[in-house]
Amino acid sequence: MAEPKENIVMFPFMAQGHIIPFLALALHIEQRKNYSITFVNTPLNIKKIKSSIPPNSSIKLLEIPFNSSNHGLPPNTENTDILPYPLIIKLLHASTSLKPAFKTLIEDMIEEQEGKPPLCIIADIFFGWTATVAKELGVFHAVFSGAGGFGLACYYSVWLSLPHRDVDSDEFELPDFKEASRFHVSQLPLSISEADGSDSWSVFQRMNLPAWVDSNGILFNTVEGFDQLGLDYFRKKLGRPAWAIGPVLMSVDNRTRVGKQAGISPDFLKEWLDTKPENSVLYVSFGSNNTISSSQMMQLAMALEGSGKNFIWVVRPPIGFDINSEFKAEEWLPEGFEERIKDSGRGLLVHSWAPQVEILSHKSVCAFLSHCGWNSVLEALNNGVPLLGWAMAGEQFFNVKFLEEELGVCVEIVRGKTCEVRYEDMKAKIELVMSETEKGKEMRRKAKEVKGMIKNATRDGYGFEGSSVEALDAFFKAVMLKRDGANHKP
Numbered sequence: 001m002a003e004p005k006e007n008i009v010m011f012p013f014m015a016q017g018h019i020i021p022f023l024a025l026a027l028h029i030e031q032r033k034n035y036s037i038t039f040v041n042t043p044l045n046i047k048k049i050k051s052s053i054p055p056n057s058s059i060k061l062l063e064i065p066f067n068s069s070n071h072g073l074p075p076n077t078e079n080t081d082i083l084p085y086p087l088i089i090k091l092l093h094a095s096t097s098l099k100p101a102f103k104t105l106i107e108d109m110i111e112e113q114e115g116k117p118p119l120c121i122i123a124d125i126f127f128g129w130t131a132t133v134a135k136e137l138g139v140f141h142a143v144f145s146g147a148g149g150f151g152l153a154c155y156y157s158v159w160l161s162l163p164h165r166d167v168d169s170d171e172f173e174l175p176d177f178k179e180a181s182r183f184h185v186s187q188l189p190l191s192i193s194e195a196d197g198s199d200s201w202s203v204f205q206r207m208n209l210p211a212w213v214d215s216n217g218i219l220f221n222t223v224e225g226f227d228q229l230g231l232d233y234f235r236k237k238l239g240r241p242a243w244a245i246g247p248v249l250m251s252v253d254n255r256t257r258v259g260k261q262a263g264i265s266p267d268f269l270k271e272w273l274d275t276k277p278e279n280s281v282l283y284v285s286f287g288s289n290n291t292i293s294s295s296q297m298m299q300l301a302m303a304l305e306g307s308g309k310n311f312i313w314v315v316r317p318p319i320g321f322d323i324n325s326e327f328k329a330e331e332w333l334p335e336g337f338e339e340r341i342k343d344s345g346r347g348l349l350v351h352s353w354a355p356q357v358e359i360l361s362h363k364s365v366c367a368f369l370s371h372c373g374w375n376s377v378l379e380a381l382n383n384g385v386p387l388l389g390w391a392m393a394g395e396q397f398f399n400v401k402f403l404e405e406e407l408g409v410c411v412e413i414v415r416g417k418t419c420e421v422r423y424e425d426m427k428a429k430i431e432l433v434m435s436e437t438e439k440g441k442e443m444r445r446k447a448k449e450v451k452g453m454i455k456n457a458t459r460d461g462y463g464f465e466g467s468s469v470e471a472l473d474a475f476f477k478a479v480m481l482k483r484d485g486a487n488h489k490p
């Protein structure tokens with residue numbers, strides 16, 4: 001009888017922006033390596049993930065018990081996609097309660113395999129405690145970051161020392177990451193700008209981030225060639241390898257299963273895009289669960305209309321309304337906006353969720369106005385599409401800085417969810433990026449260059465392995481080294 005395949009345990013945080021790259025990685029590993037994969041999550045997420053697994057995949061799903069009501073959360077709350085911002089930190093704290101059940105789950109696996117531990121555990125950036133469990137049980141552990149190297153390095157560094165609190169000015173440096181140059185306080189997400197070291201976010205992160213030293217290394221959904229600065233930060237800081245194995249993205253076929261039901265038929269969308277000239281459409285979307293304020297929405301609509309450019313805009317109810325409720329164009333957009341853009345054929349409003357990768361890979365798309373979540377960034381760059389950055393939370397502000405200052409593929413259009421915006425300013429930036437200006441041409445050239453780097457990094461075969469392919473091999477070599485070392489212990 002054939003030996004059972006060795007098992008990899010994967011455990012993302014309960015948020016779409018985390019589950020999607022983990023699933024993409026699971027499928028990527030399954031396709032390339034001969035291991036079995038067990039995907040762990042809470043019951044309601046597992047139910048959703050079940051329908052996302054392609055029929056030809058053998059990924060196993062395993063539930064870990066969780067009851068949100070025990071943690072001051074509304075009943076049946078297991079994913080950030082149904083939570084308002086102030087409750088997200090509650091879900092993060094609640095997730096630490098999974099530690100004993102996770103440890104038992106791994107111990108049971110070891111027992112079932114007659115003392116043989118799983119090959120490795122790959123867990124979320126918010127689950128530092130899984131590294132401690134893995135260390136205790138002698139299992140190889142890697143953190144998998146769906147965020148890029150530079151963005152996460154800044155995020156990690158700021159949380160550890162809150163350096164903006166030690167200076168009198170609005171500008172500050174990161175004491176352990178000076179290479180990132182200077183930051184302005186407005187480039188901090190709300191969770192950090194409001195942090196004082198003893199608030200709920202600080203307590204969580206100061207428990208979570210230092211626990212990464214118990215891990216054996218970090219896997220990054222990025223490319224060494226353009227993201228080395230951030231990767232080197234972790235190599236130095238933690239004294240652990242950082243493997244840049246990206247971009248690992250969902251294939252278009254598999255994507256239809258994850259995420260949400262698109263608010264538009266992909267065929268209609270393609271037909272619409274086909275009628276537009278090459279490089280003429282702006283795609284506007286803010287990731288899996290963000291939206292903007294109602295006044296920002298009004299100004300953005302005016303900027304889009306005023307710019308005279310073609311656009312596709314994924315709209316959701318503004319901040320303060322249930323993000324999953326019906327979109328009321330007559331209330332939240334300028335009078336007659338929807339009819340005008342429809343009649344002129346210049347714009348498409350997509351409610352709630354769009355087939356993003358299909359849009360970004362269409363030749364008519366010229367630029368992407370994005371919150372610069374890392375998945376969106378990778379999907380844009382993979383298609384050579386430059387960005388207009390509007391960061392809203394997490395490490396997105398640092399991503400915008402990186403894309404603008406280091407890669408030259410982005411212009412920041414707005415900063416944050418609460419600032420006042422003027423449509424004239426946004427319109428000018430849209431024109432700068434999309435028209436035949438020197439800046440616009442330069443950005444498109446650089447975005448194509450990055451696309452080329454991605455292509456090279458992921459090349460596999462014909463005697464040439466790209467850096468991301470080599471990094472995944474190096475990761476598994478490190479895993480094997482630990483396993484073989486453990487087997488040879490007297």
Ligand SMILES: O=c1ccn([C@@H]2O[C@H](COP(=O)(O)OP(=O)(O)O[C@H]3O[C@H](CO)[C@@H](O)[C@H](O)[C@H]3O)[C@@H](O)[C@H]2O)c(=O)[nH]1
Pocket residue numbers: 016017018020145146147148259285286287288289290314352353354355356357372373374375376377379393394395396
């Ligand atoms: O209408 C939509 C909206 C989103 N997506 C997909 O949803 C994902 C969204 O991911 P991302 O762009 O990274 O945004 P978030 O969901 O906001 O991502 C979270 O996770 C990222 C990776 O860790 C971080 O960089 C972000 O800061 C964090 O908010 C992408 O694959 C998109 O293609 C769609 O397909 N259609």
